[in-house]
Amino acid sequence: MSAKSLFEKVWDSHLVCEQTAEHPAILYIDRHLVHEVTSPQAFTELRQRGLKLRCPERTFATMDHSTPTVPLAADGSPVYASEASRLQVQTLHENCQQFGIELFGWDSPNRGVIHVMAPELGLTLPGMTIVCGDSHTATHGAFGALAFGIGTTEVGHVLATQCLLQHKPKSMLVTIDGKLPPNASAKDIALSVIAKLGASGGVGYVIEYAGEAVRSLDMEARMTLCNMTIEAGARAGMIAPDEVTFAWLQGKKHAPSGIKWEQAISQWQKLRSDKDAKFDAQITLNASLIEPMITYGPSPDLAMPVSGTVPKPIDEVEQQGLDYMNFSSDQPLLGQSVDVVFIGSCTNGRISDLRDAARILLRHKIHQRVRMLVVPGSEQVRRQAEDEGLDEIFKNAGAEWRLPGCSMCIAMNGDQAEAGQLVVSTSNRNFEGRQGKGARTVLASPATAAACAIWGQIADPRPFMELPHVA
Amino acid sequence: MSHKKFTRLVSKTVILPQENIDTDQIIPARFLTTTSRGGLGRAAFYDWRFDADGQAKATNPFAKFEPESHQILVAGANFGCGSSREHAPWALFNYGFRAVISTKIADIFKSNALKNGIVPIEIPAQRHNDLMGRVAAELIIDLEHCKIELPGHWTESFLIDPFGRRCLLDGVDPLDFLQAREADISKFEARAL
Numbered sequence: 001m002s003a004k005s006l007f008e009k010v011w012d013s014h015l016v017c018e019q020t021a022e023h024p025a026i027l028y029i030d031r032h033l034v035h036e037v038t039s040p041q042a043f044t045e046l047r048q049r050g051l052k053l054r055c056p057e058r059t060f061a062t063m064d065h066s067t068p069t070v071p072l073a074a075d076g077s078p079v080y081a082s083e084a085s086r087l088q089v090q091t092l093h094e095n096c097q098q099f100g101i102e103l104f105g106w107d108s109p110n111r112g113v114i115h116v117m118a119p120e121l122g123l124t125l126p127g128m129t130i131v132c133g134d135s136h137t138a139t140h141g142a143f144g145a146l147a148f149g150i151g152t153t154e155v156g157h158v159l160a161t162q163c164l165l166q167h168k169p170k171s172m173l174v175t176i177d178g179k180l181p182p183n184a185s186a187k188d189i190a191l192s193v194i195a196k197l198g199a200s201g202g203v204g205y206v207i208e209y210a211g212e213a214v215r216s217l218d219m220e221a222r223m224t225l226c227n228m229t230i231e232a233g234a235r236a237g238m239i240a241p242d243e244v245t246f247a248w249l250q251g252k253k254h255a256p257s258g259i260k261w262e263q264a265i266s267q268w269q270k271l272r273s274d275k276d277a278k279f280d281a282q283i284t285l286n287a288s289l290i291e292p293m294i295t296y297g298p299s300p301d302l303a304m305p306v307s308g309t310v311p312k313p314i315d316e317v318e319q320q321g322l323d324y325m326n327f328s329s330d331q332p333l334l335g336q337s338v339d340v341v342f343i344g345s346c347t348n349g350r351i352s353d354l355r356d357a358a359r360i361l362l363r364h365k366i367h368q369r370v371r372m373l374v375v376p377g378s379e380q381v382r383r384q385a386e387d388e389g390l391d392e393i394f395k396n397a398g399a400e401w402r403l404p405g406c407s408m409c410i411a412m413n414g415d416q417a418e419a420g421q422l423v424v425s426t427s428n429r430n431f432e433g434r435q436g437k438g439a440r441t442v443l444a445s446p447a448t449a450a451a452c453a454i455w456g457q458i459a460d461p462r463p464f465m466e467l468p469h470v471a
Numbered sequence: 472m473s474h475k476k477f478t479r480l481v482s483k484t485v486i487l488p489q490e491n492i493d494t495d496q497i498i499p500a501r502f503l504t505t506t507s508r509g510g511l512g513r514a515a516f517y518d519w520r521f522d523a524d525g526q527a528k529a530t531n532p533f534a535k536f537e538p539e540s541h542q543i544l545v546a547g548a549n550f551g552c553g554s555s556r557e558h559a560p561w562a563l564f565n566y567g568f569r570a571v572i573s574t575k576i577a578d579i580f581k582s583n584a585l586k587n588g589i590v591p592i593e594i595p596a597q598r599h600n601d602l603m604g605r606v607a608a609e610l611i612i613d614l615e616h617c618k619i620e621l622p623g624h625w626t627e628s629f630l631i632d633p634f635g636r637r638c639l640l641d642g643v644d645p646l647d648f649l650q651a652r653e654a655d656i657s658k659f660e661a662r663a664l
Contacts, residue, residue, distance in 0.1 A: 016659040017652065023634045026652060028659055038556065040506035049646075066504055084504035091506045135555040135579060151557035151583035152508075153645075161649040163656055165634065169578075199491045200549035200575055233552060235578050299491050317489050317547065410554075412500040419523065429553060431495045433518050 003274035006240050007171050007206045010146040010271070014129045016163055024165040030128040031145075032158045033114050034061035034101065036092040037412075038133030042156035043095040053099040054162045060123055061096050062104040063089050064113045068413055069375050069402035078106060081414030099159070112378020112404045115139040115346035119223065120380050122252025126241035126268040131158060136346045136428065137236075138229040142222035143249070144241035144271045146206070149230065169235065170204050170280035173273075175211040178288040183465045185356065186221035187348060187426065187445035189213065190228040191293040191303040192285060199301040202234025205281065208273060209239050213287030219248040220352040227347045228428050231300035240272040292461055294424075295443040296333060297321040298432045306448055306460050307334060324432055325440050326420075333442070333458045339421035341372040341453040342435070343446050344402075345409035348426035349377025351384045353446040357426075358390040360450035360464045361397040367456025372399035373415060375407040399453070411435045424452040475588025477639040480569050480612040482542035487532060488603055492546050493553030494580065498562040500554075511558055512565030536607055538567030543610055545572045545602045551580025551591075560587040570612050572619070574599045585635035586645065590614060592629045601625075614640055 004012070011027070019025040032055075039061075046053070053059060066085040068078050080086040096103035104111045110121060115136055118124050124140040130147035131137060133155045140147035150164065157164055174193055207229050209222075217225065222239050229237030246265055249255045256264045291305040298321045304311065312329045313319040322329065327336070343349075343357050354376065366372050374394045376382040382404055385391055391401045407415040409427035411434065417423045419438025426449050430441035442458065451461040502514035520531045527534065538544075544563070550573040551559060560583045563571070570590040581591045590612060594602075602608060602621070611620040614636060620626040637643050649656075 013663065016655050021633070023648065024632070026649065026655065028656070028663070037503050041508050041557075044507070045646075082504060088504050088506055133555060133557075135553065149555035149579055151555055151579060151586065153557060153583070153586045157646055157649055160646060161653070161656060163649055163652075165645055165649065167632065199552055200577070203549065203575055203578055230553075233549065233577060299493075320489075410500045412503055429493075429495070431493045431553060433499055434495050437499070437518055437523060 003276035003278070005171050005273040005277040005279060006144060006208055006238055006271055007146060008277070010127055010129065010144070011168060013127070019168060024167045027129060027164050027166045029131050029158050029162055029164060030058060031123060031130040032059045033118055033130065033132035033137070034059060034155070035065060035114050035132070035134065036063045036088045037065045038152050039095065039155055040088065040091045041152050042159055043099065045156045046099070046159055051160045053101065053159050056100040058162060059101045059159070060104070060118065061092060061101050062111055062114050062117055063092055063106070064404070065406045065410055066413055067405045069405045069407045069415055071403065085413060109379050112380065113346045113349055113406055115223070115227065116349055116377030116381065119143065120252070120378060122249055122255035125249065125255065125264070126245060127271050131164065135230045136227050139223050139227040139346055141226040141229070141236050141238040142219060143245055144238060144268065146236055146238065148235040169206045172202065172205040172207045172234065172281040172283070173279040174207050174209050175282070175284045176209065176213040176287050177211045177284060178213055178286050180213045180216065180287040180290060183462045184290045184292055185445040185447060186217055186224040188290050188293045189287065190225050191295065191300070191443065192290050194228060194232045194301045195303040196283060196285065197232040197301070199231065199299050200233045202229065202232035205234045206236040206238065207232070207234045209237060210273070211287070214239060215242065218352065219244060220350040223350070224347055228300065231428060241268050292445060292448050294333060294448060294458065295430050296325065296327055298324055298430055298441070300428065300430060300443060303443070306444070306458065308332070334460060336422065336458045338370060338424050338452045338457050340417045340423040341366070341370055341449050342375070342408040342423060342425040342427065343449055344373070344375030344377065344407050345427035346377065346406070347428045348446050349375060349381065351381050353426065354381065354385050354390050355388070357446040357450040358393040360447055360461060361399070361454065362393055364397055364454045366398040366453040369456045370453050372453045373402055373408060374399050375402040376404050378404050397453070408435050424449045424458065475564070475639065476642050477569065477588055477590055477614055479614065480542060480590075481609065482569065483536070483540060483607045483609050484543045484545045484602060484605070485533060485536040485538065485541045486603055486606070487544065487546040490547035491549045491552055494551055494556050494559040495553055497551065497559040498556065503556060503558055508561045510565065511562035512567070515562040515566035541607060542567055542569040543572060543612070544568050544570070545599070548573055548575045550576050551584070552577040555579045555583070557583045557587070560584045560589050564588050572599070572602065585632060585639065588639070590631070590639065592619060592631070594619065594627055594629055598625065598627050
């Protein structure tokens with residue numbers, strides 16, 4: 001048998017039909033995650049065709065994009081930004097009821113950003129195929145799953161047939177050797193990889209992340225890294241499961257238990273690229289050189305070390321991007337005035353991210369100019385943070401402690417910045433207008449974002465990290 | 472589903488030279504609270520067309536080139552990157568576009584476009600540069616033969632997902648196709664799960 005990569009092992013084991021000259025491969029989908037924004041038209045399609053949901057037990061839904069993160073009203077009802085948002089969430093509710101889908105809604109202790117929630121519940125397991133009408137589905141690849149975003153028409157395909165027509169992507173190995181400095185994070189690795197590949201460098205590929213630095217990451221950091229794979233154009237990023245993965249999964253609600261757990265482990269241990277596996281492309285980064293990163297233009301690949309100077313634009317389009325950001329080339333970004341800081345999202349809304357930010361903010365106040373939103377990635381994260389007193393650290397510093405949701409990452413629930421404001425955001429996209437029309441977004445890690453909030457300007461988190469920690 | 476058929480298109484181009492035009496530009500997220508596919512043409516490139524007060528911008532790239540008569544969008548590399556929102560091709564189609572040409576088109580957008588009557592065409596940089604330099608050039612797109620022609624100048628072949636092409640040419644519906652493989656799907660479930 002020829003050597004196979006991790007991706008090929010998962011791909012091959014889910015082939016219902018091989019690709020032919022006539023049609024793409026038919027790929028079986030183990031897990032389908034559904035949210036309110038990209039699903040209503042798919043359910044309508046099913047109703048119009050008189051079709052049933054093929055596998056209710058493989059389908060799970062939550063509400064996160066259009067949901068408010070401000071406190072509930074006195075009567076316990078959510079305060080939507082618009083009637084359209086309320087209607088969209090209600091439509092998901094009705095669709096889940098009609099088709100028999102388990103929905104983690106307002107009344108659920110597990111509701112959250114879909115890519116934070118599903119792993120917490122053990123819905124994400126090694127070797128699975130996982131899809132969702134959301135490009136950050138790549139997150140689940142951290143567990144050695146093949147996970148990718150799909151369009152709404154394909155959401156309908158999976159609801160009706162549990163399958164997708166897919167062309168086999170090419171494979172790329174991204175090796176991150178060496179040791180990551182303790183003052184850098186998975187977000188900084190992700191931005192470094194995207195800067196190296198470019199925003200389209202991964203188009204057509206599935207990426208496998210490997211190397212010493214990747215093995216040393218905990219599960220939440222691995223999710224952060226895989227999450228941003230789409231920002232380099234690759235639909236999926238994967239990391240081979242190991243003891244770190246298994247330890248994280250054990251005891252999760254939907255993870256196997258007892259004898260089934262032992263059996264699963266022995267299967268999952270095979271989920272690694274064979275020594276002679278072939279990749280269509282390879283790149284290598286040295287983790288020891290990675291510093292805290294920020295972006296300087298309106299594309300996630302325009303990233304540099306936080307202490308760096310903005311590079312000269314390579315063309316007119318990059319110059320227009322700098323003009324939008326109101327930055328000039330050869331200028332350092334340290335010291336640029338910051339208006340809003342957002343901590344949250346499926347990239348950096350997990351408990352370890354909140355701890356990173358809280359560690360910096362402890363015994364500090366945020367700058368008076370700054371509005372800071374801290375939005376936990378899920379109800380579980382919220383409870384954990386409150387148990388640890390992190391919410392108090394954020395509130396004492398002057399930040400707003402919100403309910404879980406996508407919030408300012410996509411800015412469609414009313415959480416947004418104003419035109420011209422500079423936002424330091426732990427989310428994944430800094431496109432023009434992404435966080436509000438005319439808003440300017442700089443992407444960074446939770447630690448960097450917290451340091452920026454204190455200074456009211458773009459700041460290096462490292463001086464804060466050299467102070468002794470109070471546990 | 473109203474499956475969109477496409478065989479041949481003769482129309483003019485609109486040029487957007489920017490690279491990495493993401494789906495947030497094609498349709499900003501605040502228009503995604505809809506529960507239907509229809510009527511999104513108004514939202515297409517909204518922030519490129521209108522200012523904060525809803526007035527047409529002087530820089531609106533579509534002001535002189537209404538997509539109704541200029542149905543071919545020629546854009547910089549990596550068109551359609553970012554969010555997987557299928558609202559992007561819904562908005563473009565509803566606005567009037569029937570084809571997108573670039574040197575590289577983002578994966579999810581490409582897949583979504585093909586399912587919604589918009590032909591995503593990747594051509595070599597040299598041809599792309601040539602088109603970028605022409606205002607409102609008339610092109611012939613022949614999906615049957617996978618050829619794109621700038622009359623009087625050149626003809627270029629393009630590669631496209633053969634199944635997606637067949638769906639557009641013959642009106643094959645991918646969901647019907649998948650449903651017809653039910654026996655294979657059940658067999659897989661019995662064997663592998």
